[in-house]
Amino acid sequence: MREIQGKDVVEAVAAMCMRANTELPQDVRRRLEQAMAEEDSPSAKEVLRQLLENADLAHDTKLPLCQDCGLAVFYVEIGDDCRVVGGNLRELINEGTRKGYADGYLRKSACDPMTRANTGDGTPAIIHFDMVPGDRLKISYMAKGGGAENMSRVTMLAPAQGWAGIKKFVVERVAEAGPNPCPPTVIGIGIGGTFEHAAKIAKKSLLRELDDTHPDPAVAAMEKELEEALNALGIGPMGLGGKTTVLGVKITMEPCHLASLPLAVNVQCHSQRHEEVVL
Amino acid sequence: MAEYKLNTPLTDEAIEQLRAGDVVFLSGTIHSARDAAHKKLFELLDAGKELPFELEGSAIYYVGPSPAPPGRPIGSAGPTTSYRMDTYAPRLHSLGMKASIGKGKRSDEVREAMKKHKGVYFGATGGAGALLSNSIVESKVIAFDELGPEAIRAMKVKDFPLLVINDCHGGELYVKPKLDTAG
Secondary structure (H helix, E strand, O other), X not given: OEEEEHHHHHHHHHHHHHHHHHOOOHHHHHHHHHHHHHOOOHHHHHHHHHHHHHHHHHHHHOOOOOOOOOEEEEEEEEEOOEEEEOOOHHHHHHHHHHHHHHHOOXXXXXXXXXXXXXXXXXXXXEEEEEEEOOOOEEEEEEEEXXXXXXXXXXXXXXXXXXXXXXXXXXXXXXXXXXXXXXXXXXXXXXXXEOHHHHHHHHHHHOOOOOOOOOOOHHHHHHHHHHHHHHHOOOOOHHHOOOOOOEEEEEEEEEEEOOOOEEEEEEEEOOXXXXXXXXX | OOEEEEEXXXXXXXXXXXXXXXXXXXXXXEEEOOHHHHHHHHHHHHOOOOOOOOOOOOEEEOOOOOOOOXXXXXXXXXXXXXXXXXOOHHHHXXXXXXXXXXXXXXXXXXXXXXXXXXXXXXXXOOOOHHHHHOOEEEEEEEEOHHHHHHOEEEEEEEEEEEEEEEOOOOOEOOOOOOHHHHO
């Protein structure tokens, strides 16, 4: 059984929180540059120019890309043949989050849902654990801002609604969200599973590279069709009109109950802040 | 689309000339307030108490900045989504607030209040918080310190870059999604 030191988990998590909040991912930068070249509208071009300048400034100053440094969301894959020593893994990840948000001057946005009192240190993080083969520990982090998260929805469609129903729901959701979630957005979609599982896989889809292609050609075609439909909405960068309403659509599909067609649409802002580490 | 340089406090005349799509560089003092601070402001208003800043001619910025690192007046400071303050904005406009600054759509009630009381809704670029912080030269918490990032701050801004989203004549800049072509 391979052993992983708890302090290494804390350090890796803290570093990921700081890096993801200050460095625009390369795949996102490439996509924003491409969008800037494709847009005709001066206001769309200007918004994209500001976002790229913002990314350069965040890189140089280590100021966060956005003041909303999100709730810290983690997807953790634990290899069967490794174990973490020197602490409970959930606690270690929370400790790393506290350290990263404090040392990086990141905004702490976790609060009590009723009193609205801030917990003060950015925790508790939202952590999803999974067991996988192998002897490695993979931790993926996402800074999930409130503006885009508020525009996300889960619905339970009837199986008869099928692809047409899925497409209608996604298109209407993005249309209704309009300028609110900081378009051009990335849309994570979960199809199948159960009520909560659809949401979990929708969000996990957001960890994929923007320029990858889904290994299943049928799902890849669905992603392409949705991306074209959403960009045809014309909402554009920050809702000012344009060709780029979404930077990408990423679908995860899993089996569901005979009676159900669960669908989750998780909206992510244009900065798509995420990082991963393998220990 | 015109370009204006405006200073706070904002006057009716300054607001009336603006049209949706105009670019405004705002200088002077603006105040940050978002969800929790608005709730507290309304508690003060309902109790007949004085507010921590003068509403007449004011511009409220919907922002909860990240902590200021050493050597900077403020951290990252871009706009939050405005609709959450829609329940509060009409009354504040009726009491003299001239402008709100945020991102995203406003309600019919807010748009009506801006027409009635000569107000404007400015958009700042969401997710450009590092860049926008460059236009904030000073920042000081003046009320509700316990709210942390949601405390009310007096912010001195210099040529803060804004776009008129809703003007006081009923104009709106946001495009309507083309649901017919999206299939």
